[in-house]
Amino acid sequence: MASSTAPIPIDQSYADGCSDDDALSLSSSRSLASIITRYRYENGRRYHAYRDGLYFMPNDDKHAEYEMLVHHLWLLTMNDQLYLAPVEQPLRVLDVGTGTGLWAIDMADRFPAAEVIGTDLSPTQVKHVPPNVRFEVDDFCSEWTYPENTFDLIHLRTLIGCAPDWPALYRQCYTRHLQPGGYIEHTEVEVDMYCSTDPPSPLPADNVISELAAGLIEAGERTGKSMDVASHVADRLRDVGFTDVTEHVYKWPIGPWSSDPKLKQLGQWNQRNWEDGCEDWILALYTRTLGYTFDEVKKVTAEVRRAARGRREHIYHYV
Template sequence: MAEPSTQKHTTAAVNNPTVNVEVDTSYENDSSYGDELSAYSASLTSSVLEYRHENGRRYHGYRDGSYLLPNDEQENDRLDLLHELCLQVLHRKLYLAPIKNPQRVIDLATGTGIWAIDFADQHPQAEVIGCDLSPTQPTLVPPNVKFLVDDIESEWAYERQPFDFIHARYLLCSIKDFGRLIKQCYRSVKPGGWVEFQDWDGYPYSEDGSYDGTGLQMYYDKVYGAFEEAGYEVRPGPKLEGWFKDAGFVNIQVKKIPVPYGIWPKDPHLKKVGAWVQVGAETGFEAGALAALTRYKEWSKEEVIALASQARADGRRRDVHPIVDFYVVYGQRPEN
């Protein structure tokens, strides 16, 4: 009887190496430990809510500085608007992956949580998790939704209870290592499960050259240049397929959708989509540029406002016809 027990102990020692964590002996036999724990938990909570206020905007407190866009009400309204834009682009579909009866789902960098909430309404049998650096999601949500404060570029613990479906959307200018993130998704999705990323090639272009030399082009060149110098990826869309392949996914599907900026297209659907793009961009010009240019390029707030104003003006010209490419890429982890 002793031999199996010894073997089991040896295996456990190999898989779980000893970690020497020093004990704080001041807590031993201390009846106030419960009060101390409450105080420590409150301190952790307050650190999440200690937002940075800068240039008239509010930014996340947890992992301060790792995300360069605001998290205030003005920005949250814009994120909800961008949710509607994506629905317009995808003809009211939340996702394109061929998932069936998902039981456990996560939405990475969920923002206001609107995608997670809509998905939970459509799939009441699924447990849906939304994670983000900021706890700015609503409290009145479907019972099968919960939100977590987490940094998706840090190490995950999700592999212990893997997901049927992992979704991420609009992460350009937010992530520094997409390849690593997508490999974490691979490890955290069940065999046979699906991962879907929806994102942009951030730099607009025009087919007739009308975009070249405009204030709109100057805006994106300056702002995206600052993000790139800070280490962020601003053109994830066309690279997603390669990252999915490198991670080990199979049955990868890529959908590239050219999306107009503005109401210049003749096609009614494209005109409507272009209007959503323009509104989303105009309401976000200053938000997208302030932190990147003032923190990394030593611009003043007034200079950023002037740049945004010029971009806004040229974006409204009927003789300027910008296009930006939207990508939907999904893949499956092999069954075996």
């Protein structure tokens, strides 16, 4: 799926331990809270209650903080653009699987004339939201009840492992809910991992980060919700009838090991993404699906965090 086979340039001073690891502040003053308390509590984390078990990541305050980090990482990747589709002034926007609602809120702020709807299995409760955004508890894998031809932009982001039938979901968008000439935009993360060698090569299977990726793939196969999503998006959209399909592929290094300034910044944030997110990604899947104990998952996440801080492996993946 790579758009280029050129290796990522490497910052040798970082590999030698001479760079400033604290150059980027990851603190945030934003906080998200929920007023609804009917949740599943498991292994010290909180999960959604509506259609319990359909989604594998937590919905607690710790995960909300992590969602802020990921939102910023996507904004960095896309040069502060919330979407790339050629819709200049969207009027009706749907954010599918909105999570904590950050993208929907930013869209509502940026386009005050637009009506923005965010849906999720968890109630999205934010203290202060723009008047033109609303959040709904819903399962996006079910049939939608919106009037036909409602939206001029439907947005999906990082819903890996969430849908058993992507073509059916895309078909519903295409045949019923997008206005003629409307756009769907789906940004997603690949699970395959690479080393920035010349030429680039897959990360060895015995690396703990490769092992985590393999575990996610196995869990997805067992639950019927594949983790191999990103590389199929464009073809699946075409197959259901979409035209003017454009695919943009980006590299996310794990760690600030590149000498390219943009990739170094992305790498620093993606390192934190892996350190903060790995438990959220695997805790429910590994314990519910793969038979891991809580202590075994904690051991895996500790090893992944150490690997994410490695200076010489030069690991990256595509989005």
